[in-house]
Amino acid sequence: MNNFRNKYRNRYYQANFTPFGTIQLHQRNPHIVALWSVAFPGFGHFLIHKFITGFALFFWEFYINQVTHLNTAMMYSFNGDIAKAKEILDERYIYLYIPVYLFAIWDSYRTAVDENMIHLLAKRENAKFTTFSINPFGMNFISKKKPLVAFAWSLAFPSLGQMYIHRIIGALLLLIMTIVVILNSDLVEGIHYCMLGDFGRAREVVDEQWSLYFPSIYFYGIYDAYSNTVELGKLFSWEQADFLKRHHQPQNFVLHKGEKI
């Protein structure tokens, strides 16, 4: 059930609120989107709401990375141990990595530029959009959220910030990924030994292949939650102002001068 039925279909809409998530077009810096694709193919696409492309690229990168031991090779390279890096990389798969990786960067950049234009057109067209929806799977409605709260929850655990602003699909992926990466990398155990001051033991238990996934996932979660909360706030104000202009500016209202009581 939607609270809005469109008599004449509009060409572009600024946003949509459904129980499965909030989708909103807004201006983005395409360079930042491309850089998130550099961090992890798929993240750039999640930022611009191309979830299916994002999923495909994400799982592809994940798979290739695992079979070629790319993270481990990165670890050796950053430590200057080039011989070991060469040894561990699987030459059967590594060439497959390059074209898709570059495609992810290029495609997310290009789509971000396109979406910026579409957003401008949608804003100028000023079409009304669904701001409240309810169905057997749940409900969702437009409301203002605090960016710093989203930031803090994402800091505590990736995906919580996305849940706060109802970006369900992104939240689900981040939640699963975080759990899989944390469990496989034994990061929690490593932190435990670091707290105890046993750094040698920590280095032994933490898995280098898996733990290198963590920084990109963690910081992507914060960035995505924070930036989308800011944009949601702007959308809320804009939509409410538009509603007031449409419904609460009667022609017969006359302003009268008088003393303040």
Add this chain to the structure above:
Amino acid sequence: MGLQIFSTFQHSHYLELAISELKEYKIEDIYAVPLDNRKLDSKMFDTMHAMDGTSLVDTALILAMMCGTVGVARGFVLDWGPVFWGLIGSASGFAAGFAFDVIKTAIKRKKIKTGKTRLGEIIIIVQCKNEQAELVEQTLWRNMALGVAVTSMQSLERNQAVLADKN
């Protein structure tokens, strides 16, 4: 004789609650004026009620991610291990990016001198009878109005007096 009650609000669900509540009391003469936002706010950090689109964490998080990854990798060789070096890398990357954005924004803001933080985002004018004034005022205050002013409609009285004279 009636009154006109002016009030300012920020964008929130309270505003719509106030309007719908007044309508339940059969007070229908409501006029809303949403104000345009100032393009550049002097506040550095985004809050729930003031967001200017200037983000200070874009570069910071990218750098945190990059330095964190390198830090974790270096940690496998260095003394403190991957967890602490990852954290150190992330923190220093974030700090560097944040400092970069703060300086960049500060320079940008210096060019456009702005005043204090934004307060009212919407002006709501309610016209009601004298005896309803208290009810309307309380409703507005309860729903987070930033400021409320009750004014008498003296210009209307004068106009009516002039009309009566003519007749």
